[in-house]
Amino acid sequence: MVVARKWVYVKPFDGLPKDENFKLEQETLPDELAENEFLAEAEFLSVDPYMRPYMAAYPAGTTMIGGQVSKVTVSRNEQFPVGAYVFGNFGWRTHTIVNPDKLPAENRPYVLPSFGSHPRSLGLGVLGMPGNTAYFGFLELCQPKAGETVVVSGAAGAVGSVVGQIAKLKGCTVVGVAGSDDKCAWLRQLGFDATINYRTVGEGGFAAALKQAAPKGVDCYFDNVGGYISAAVMQQMNLFGRISVCGTISNYNDARVQVSDPQREFVFKQLRQEGFIVTRWHKRWMEGIEANLRWIEEGKLTYQETVTEGFERMPEAFVSMLTGGNTGKAVVKL
Ligand SMILES: NC(=O)C1=CN([C@@H]2O[C@H](COP(=O)(O)OP(=O)(O)OC[C@H]3O[C@@H](n4cnc5c(N)ncnc54)[C@H](OP(=O)(O)O)[C@@H]3O)[C@@H](O)[C@H]2O)C=CC1
Numbered sequence: 192m193v194v195a196r197k198w199v200y201v202k203p204f205d206g207l208p209k210d211e212n213f214k215l216e217q218e219t220l221p222d223e224l225a226e227n228e229f230l231a232e233a234e235f236l237s238v239d240p241y242m243r244p245y246m247a248a249y250p251a252g253t254t255m256i257g258g259q260v261s262k263v264t265v266s267r268n269e270q271f272p273v274g275a276y277v278f279g280n281f282g283w284r285t286h287t288i289v290n291p292d293k294l295p296a297e298n299r300p301y302v303l304p305s306f307g308s309h310p311r312s313l314g315l316g317v318l319g320m321p322g323n324t325a326y327f328g329f330l331e332l333c334q335p336k337a338g339e340t341v342v343v344s345g346a347a348g349a350v351g352s353v354v355g356q357i358a359k360l361k362g363c364t365v366v367g368v369a370g371s372d373d374k375c376a377w378l379r380q381l382g383f384d385a386t387i388n389y390r391t392v393g394e395g396g397f398a399a400a401l402k403q404a405a406p407k408g409v410d411c412y413f414d415n416v417g418g419y420i421s422a423a424v425m426q427q428m429n430l431f432g433r434i435s436v437c438g439t440i441s442n443y444n445d446a447r448v449q450v451s452d453p454q455r456e457f458v459f460k461q462l463r464q465e466g467f468i469v470t471r472w473h474k475r476w477m478e479g480i481e482a483n484l485r486w487i488e489e490g491k492l493t494y495q496e497t498v499t500e501g502f503e504r505m506p507e508a509f510v511s512m513l514t515g516g517n518t519g520k521a522v523v524k525l
Pocket residue numbers: 239240241320321324345346347348349350351368369370371374415416436437438439440441442467468469470512513514515516517518519520521
């Protein structure tokens with residue numbers, strides 16, 4: 192008999208998530224698997240920003256959504272043999288019975304490719320959804336060219352840190368915006384040409400700091416945060432600039448801030464802005480993972496993880512990530 196533990200969303204979020212929004216529960220799983228099913232035992236779980244806005248679409252009583260790296264411990268599906276490690280969007284739970292055939296194509300679990308000497312947890316970060324968000328969301332939408340200036344907000348996180356490094360690989364000058372001096376120092380170690388600690392310069396000083404960091408203006412903006420940071424970057428875009436809108440974490444917990452109307456910039460500088468959800472590229476998923484793994488193996492792409500130990504600490508790790516407690520990818524190890 193397998194008893195799964197799971198974190199249930201028991202009360203709608205209001206502002207920053209709090210303990211009262213979550214309840215740790217148990218669920219006894221069936222003893223027998225049906226044909227095509229397998230049992231997955233979680234090893235690493237992901238905490239991601241999207242969980243905050245996406246949960247608004249789910250009723251109280253739903254298990255928290257999310258990806259995990261897990262081990263197949265029992266199987267009646269030859270594509271997922273016992274002992275294989277898989278990525279799946281199984282939610283915040285320790286054990287899950289899965290029938291992949293019943294899931295939509297863009298949400299199917301997959302067996303992790305070999306990461307060589309690198310940890311399997313990278314399947315939640317640079318070699319998983321956030322890494323692919325950087326790879327496709329930046330290269331496809333920004334179409335960067337050597338010599339251009341790229342600004343990345345949320346630059347020291349899972350997605351942003353990879354975007355900035357790919358931009359350097361493409362020969363760009365890269366400016367990273369992040370929320371602490373330590374994060375900025377790490378970005379410069381990664382090769383970022385300039386950094387801005389947005390918390391130190393504040394909203395009033397941001398435009399001047401950006402002008403100093405990007406004196407030739409901005410050709411590509413990879414936007415992870417929205418709000419006043421993005422409004423200021425829009426004002427300093429160059430002719431024919433491209434903006435990839437990846438996320439707006441600055442307003443996931445709060446009301447949207449008022450920013451000045453950016454439309455004028457779009458007309459006179461002939462800018463192009465496009466939002467995306469990374470599953471748009473689900474048919475090319477392994478291309479992104481293989482490219483990022485190759486760059487890691489070649490020493491051209493570096494990663495960092497912030498690991499919280501213990502399933503019972505999932506809500507704590509989630510809130511910490513939303514408030515800047517992570518550098519690189521935030522994961523929870525069971
Ligand atoms: N479109 C898509 O398909 C996808 C979009 N995303 C989006 O990408 C963004 C980054 O995700 P991910 O890399 O996983 O997360 P991160 O690893 O970057 O973690 C979140 C970070 O956001 C920063 N942050 C929090 N509040 C603010 C704020 N008010 N202003 C500026 N920065 C803030 C914090 O860093 P700091 O200390 O710098 O403040 C925090 O560490 C999110 O907006 C997310 O929704 C992610 C995956 C897929």
